Amino acid sequence: MFDLDLQYFMEYRKMRGSHYERVSDLYVEKLKARNKDVVKYVMKNCSNKASDMKLNDETSEKRKKRKMGTAGSEDHQPNEHKKTKGKSYKSSLFGIDCSPNEEDVKKRRIPPEETFEYWYQEPDLNRNVSRNVTSSRVKYDEPKEEEATDGEETEQKTGQDEQQEGEMFKKGRLTFLQENSRSVLTSELYVRKNGLELLPKVTVDRNHILAMRGPGVLSRHQITLYELLFQNIFKRKWRLAYRCFTMMIRLDDVDLRGLWHLGIEILQRLTEEEAQRKYPDLSPYDLNSQNFLQMDKQQQQQQRRSDFDFEEGEFSSRDNPFINKDNQLHEWYAVNYPSFKMLGSVKIFWTFPVPQRFGTKETSPLHVRHQIWNLIMQRKFDLVDEKLGSLLLVPPYAKDGMFHYLQGVSYQYRASLLSEDYVSAGMNSEEIEKLIADAKKCFSAALECGFVIPEDLLEGEYSILKSRLYDLNSKYDSEPEYVNSEDLVDSSDAEQRGETGNSAMDSFTGLSNDMFEDEFERFEKNLGSTKRNRNPDSEDEYEEEDVWDQQHRRYRNADSDDE
Known part of the structure; x- marks a missing residue:
């Protein structure tokens, strides 16, 4: 038994190397005495040095075969130690566990509070980010084992080198998770669990990138076009300018919401040039108010109906390409950039203030105001009512006094146009009075929202409209009052005298200005008396008619002073 143990020990010493020669004599003596405590002590000291010993050729070849998976059962000898994870070794000869103690493992670990500065100071941590190479494509070269030759000993990694290799693997794993993990929370949890912190995300302004990217052809073209x-x-x-604008809107990096005012101005100026070319005698007022759009459209409609017998509704604005392009651009902005739609990832090349681009939850877009005002100036009142009717139901338009004011201006402008047509055509004024009442409601709503309204200007407009309505009502009420039998002349007598009129109003044509004014004042007095006689029980109507008479007289006196 002793000879067998001694033989195994000599083979074990030969396999491990010459390091065991210094303890062989002591081991042989203690082995004879069967002192197991000493044997454990000696083997423990020897096993701790096992990682620092040098392997011979046979051991290195077997180790390579085990890594490649080609080693068979015959390669595993009973005197061969097995290497496991965590540098744990077990002697097959004596059955002694030679794994390192837990205290040694704890000493090798780095405290978490000492890793933060090391994490940021590591130069090789994000070396592949600047090259746009993910860490999954990086191949870490494993250290090759040097083959030992006869008479020469190869150096093996120490415990400190293996610890550094493990730390490098852990840092590579953290970098890989931070860059390529599908779950952000998983990667953050893994990083923070290991006592580390995440690198802050670097946000760089796109303008700065394009400015620094000098040789870029596209960036230089964008700056030149602008x-x-x-x-x-x-x-x-x-x-x-129109050609430059059409080229810029086709670039991906140009934000159209910052160029809307330039595009609208260019299209309107092109429309004016087209109108001046067709109508050289057009007044500046018509150019500013865009009344020529209506004239041009009417002429084109008549031409199409006469040439092709088209219906009025089949007229298209494509006959004149610059007539309605500004409205079409406004519609495109309203559809693609609503105020309540907050775009997250949008490429913005030229930065502008946020409300100017697309508005906020409390600020309406400027291009919507401009669109409504253009429609009012173009006298498209039905379209104005349709758009404002839907906008004033939702924020931020419902709380914006500007849109209530625009609605009131639309009503008042329509009433002014209708009053001119109705006075000349002799029509009723009920629709005009309804428009004036609606305009007052809109102006009061704008004042409640904090919008400043030019009240003096509006009062002047009201007085003009009331004077027109008074003339219209006086015409209706005075015609049956001043037609009598004396004024009626037989047609045969009129032909003999050369007179063609048969009403009392035709008798004023030959009067002078002073006589005409006297006769007109007499008509007004009789008109007031007839109105009061019709409704003797209504005191409110008396007061209302007196106010109307006073305003009309004040308006007439103002006109006489101006003359």
Whole structure:
């Protein structure tokens, strides 16, 4: 038994190397005495040095075979130690567990509070981010084991080198999770669990990137187009500015919400040039109020009906390409950039203030105001009522006094146009009075929202409208009152005298201005008396008619002073 144990020990010493020669004599003596405590002590000290010993050729070849998976059962000898994870070794000769103690493992660990600065100071942590190479594509070269030759010993990694290799693997794993993990929470949990912190995300302004990217062809073209656009606008070269604008809106990095005002201005100026070319005698007022759009449209409708017998509803604005392009651009902005839609990832090349681009929850977009005002100036009142009727039901338009004011201006402008037509045509004024009442409601709603209204200007407009309505009502009430039998002349007598009129109003044509004014004042007095006699029980109507008479007289006196 002793000879067998001694033989195994000598083979074990030969396999491990010459390091065991210094303890062989002591081990042999203690082995004879069967002192198991000493044997454990000696083997423990020897096993701790096992990781620092040098392997021979046979051991290295067997180790390679085990890694490649080609080692068979015959390669595993009873005197061969097995290497496991965590640098745990077990002697097959004596059955002694030679794994390191827990205290040694704890000493090798780095406290979490000491890893933060090391994490940020590590130069190789994000070395592949700048190259746009993910860590999954990076191959870490494993250290090759040097083959030992006869008479030469190869150096093996120490425990400190293995610890550094494990730390590098852990850092590579953390970097991989941070860059390529599908679940952000999983990667953050893994990183923070290991006592580390996440690197902050670097946000760089796109303008700065394009400015630094000098050789970029596309960026230089964008800057050149933007400069040419403003130069042509300042020089009033609207055709060239229109070409620059059409090229810029086709680029991906240009935010159209920041260029809406430039596009609308260019399209309107092109429309004016087209109108001046067709109508050289057009007044500046018609150009500013865009009344020529209605005239041009009516002429085109008549031409199409006469040439092709088309219906009125089949008229298209494509006959004149610049007539309604500004409205079409407004519609496109309203559909693609509503105020309540907050876009997250949008490429913005030229930065503008946020409310100017697309508005906020409390601020309405400027291009919507501009669109409503253009529709009012173009006298498209039905379209104005349709758009404002839907906008005033939702925020931020419902709380914006500007849109209530625009609705009131639309009503008042329509009433002013109708009063001119009705006075000349002799029609009723009920619709005009209804429009004036609606305009007052809209103006009061705008005042409640905090919008400032020019009250003096509005009062002047009201007085003009009331004077027109008074003339219209006086015409209706005075015609049956002043037609009598004496004024009626036989047609045969009229032909002999050369007179063609048969009413009392025709008798005023030959009067002078002073006589006409006297006769007109007499008509007004008789008109007031007839109105009061019709409703003797209504005191409110008396007061209302007196107010109307006073306002009309004040208006007439003001006109006489101006003359």
